[in-house]
Amino acid sequence: xxxxxxxxxxxxxxxxxxxxxxxxxxxxxxxxxxxxxxxxxxxxxxxxxxxxxxxxxxxxxxxxxxxxxxxxxxxxxxxxxxx
Numbered sequence: 526x527x528x529x530x531x532x533x534x535x536x537x538x539x540x541x542x543x544x545x546x547x548x549x550x551x552x553x554x555x556x557x558x559x560x561x562x563x564x565x566x567x568x569x570x571x572x573x574x575x576x577x578x579x580x581x582x583x584x585x586x587x588x589x590x591x592x593x594x595x596x597x598x599x600x601x602x603x604x605x606x607x608x
Contacts, residue, residue, distance in 0.1 A: 529585045533593050534574035537600050541566040541573050544600060552592060558584025
């Protein structure tokens with residue numbers, strides 16, 4: 526089984542601690558193939574993101590399209606990077 530890694534970073538308008546992560550975490554758990562996530566939060570920069578590991582490129586792309594892109598809109602953020 527292969528490994529695919531995604532890096533995503535957002536510039537947001539509110540601090541990391543003020544984002545409602547519970548619903549986001551529940552939605553994240555529904556995606557097929559997500560093996561792990563390491564959260565990132567820029568100190569005093571209002572940037573959030575993470576490193577994600579998936580079992581396939583297709584599952585990674587489904588996550589990007591189904592969660593990462595909509596997340597940027599939900600938090601009034603700017604999606605900076607996804608690799």
